[in-house]
Amino acid sequence: MKLGKKVLDDFLTPQLNELHEKGLYNIIDTVEGPNGPKVQINGKTVINMSSNNYLGLADNDRLKKKAMEAINRYGVGAGAVRTINGTLPIHNELEKRIAALKHTEAAIAFQSGFNCNMGAISAVMTKKDAIISDELNHASIIDGCRLSGANILRVKHQDMDDLRRVTKEATESGPYEKVMYITDGVFSMDGDVAKLPEIVEIAEEYGLITYVDDAHGSGVMGEGAGTVKHFGLSDRIDFQIGTLSKAIGVVGGYVAGTQKLIDWLKVRARPFLFSTSMPPGDAAACIEAIDIMMESTEKVEKLWENGNYLKEGLKNLGFDIGHSETPITPCMIGDETLTQKFSRRLMEEGVYAKSITFPTVPKGTGRIRNMPTAAHTKEMLDEVLAVYEKVGKELNII
Numbered sequence: 001m002k003l004g005k006k007v008l009d010d011f012l013t014p015q016l017n018e019l020h021e022k023g024l025y026n027i028i029d030t031v032e033g034p035n036g037p038k039v040q041i042n043g044k045t046v047i048n049m050s051s052n053n054y055l056g057l058a059d060n061d062r063l064k065k066k067a068m069e070a071i072n073r074y075g076v077g078a079g080a081v082r083t084i085n086g087t088l089p090i091h092n093e094l095e096k097r098i099a100a101l102k103h104t105e106a107a108i109a110f111q112s113g114f115n116c117n118m119g120a121i122s123a124v125m126t127k128k129d130a131i132i133s134d135e136l137n138h139a140s141i142i143d144g145c146r147l148s149g150a151n152i153l154r155v156k157h158q159d160m161d162d163l164r165r166v167t168k169e170a171t172e173s174g175p176y177e178k179v180m181y182i183t184d185g186v187f188s189m190d191g192d193v194a195k196l197p198e199i200v201e202i203a204e205e206y207g208l209i210t211y212v213d214d215a216h217g218s219g220v221m222g223e224g225a226g227t228v229k230h231f232g233l234s235d236r237i238d239f240q241i242g243t244l245s246k247a248i249g250v251v252g253g254y255v256a257g258t259q260k261l262i263d264w265l266k267v268r269a270r271p272f273l274f275s276t277s278m279p280p281g282d283a284a285a286c287i288e289a290i291d292i293m294m295e296s297t298e299k300v301e302k303l304w305e306n307g308n309y310l311k312e313g314l315k316n317l318g319f320d321i322g323h324s325e326t327p328i329t330p331c332m333i334g335d336e337t338l339t340q341k342f343s344r345r346l347m348e349e350g351v352y353a354k355s356i357t358f359p360t361v362p363k364g365t366g367r368i369r370n371m372p373t374a375a376h377t378k379e380m381l382d383e384v385l386a387v388y389e390k391v392g393k394e395l396n397i398i
């Protein structure tokens with residue numbers, strides 16, 4: 001008889017060895033300080049082009065102060081799940097603020113964006129239903145769809161003809177009770193924006209439930225309110241999902257929608273019912289972040305200004321920067337090994353910009369993904385461009 005320990009070892013050892021041998025085992029970098037526009041990694045300070053801290057709020061003094069006040073008042077943990085006695089006034093306040101930001105009747109906050117997709121989709125969709133899903137949707141959407149047991153119908157990325165075809169088939173001849181269309185608001189690897197006006201038109205023609213995960217659009221698009229607001233569709237998208245972990249700078253996720261939808265999620269979304277609520281310090285910091293965003297669009301404007309400056313600069317140097325419509329700035333390299341080498345050389349020259357390769361993106365489309373933020377200065381971006389020029393010429397990419 002084999003011991004479980006041996007069975008596990010037989011599973012782990014060859015797989016880990018293979019990854020190490022192929023140089024594919026991801027070594028995790030440790031950031032030795034705040035995740036700001038510059039970071040310290042292995043004792044070296046470098047310009048940070050890889051965070052999702054779009055507005056620079058992750059180490060903002062106002063957020064830190066509110067978090068500390070909340071910790072002093074409520075402690076570090078909420079002590080229970082939301083539905084037992086882990087709901088504090090700041091959780092309710094946060095949900096009110098999210099609804100105000102999103103122009104919806106109500107909102108529900110989760111412990112993370114990932115968690116939110118795990119809970120929200122399966123609270124509404126069942127195996128009698130179908131979910132039409134863009135092929136490049138985020139992993140948490142894919143997992144959330146699977147968890148619901150609904151039939152998943154993948155459509156080509158942002159292909160409205162394919163969407164119309166699949167929708168027609170699913171709604172007219174499919175045996176489904178409900179059909180949902182689910183998409184990222186902003187696709188994080190390419191920076192393209194979901195074609196929501198066309199999507200809404202198709203959805204309204206065929207009676208689709210609409211679900212937009214705007215993790216990379218909130219705090220970025222629509223003067224901070226997100227992609228749905230950008231297109232003026234706040235009352236025509238059923239689920240507006242977002243994260244409190246990217247532009248908001250803290251951690252958490254949410255659904256904004258009608259009061260009825262939120263009432264249902266509060267009794268059926270399993271992570272809300274079975275996982276301890278967001279810590280008080282985090283909830284307080286999120287409220288402050290939303291207040292900062294609603295007071296002024298200054299940070300959002302700065303983010304776009306920096307994004308445009310970086311894109312212009314890289315394009316002028318002769319780099320292929322893809323088709324981003326947001327500050328996300330991919331620098332397309334292609335070959336996986338060359339992409340990794342490029343990223344390594346950038347790091348040696350003082351720029352931290354991670355390579356993104358297969359399987360995160362399709363084979364042969366390796367890229368460096370640059371994430372400019374509102375906290376970067378012109379001087380930092382000029383330095384980034386100078387390093388790109390040097391490394392680009394050295395590796396014969398420009």
Ligand SMILES: *Cc1c(COP(=O)(O)O)cnc(C)c1O
Pocket residue numbers: 112113114115117138140141184188213214215216243244245246251252253
């Ligand atoms: C990052 C991301 C998430 C996960 O959000 P977290 O708050 O980090 O868990 C979910 N959906 C999309 C589209 C994302 O980009």
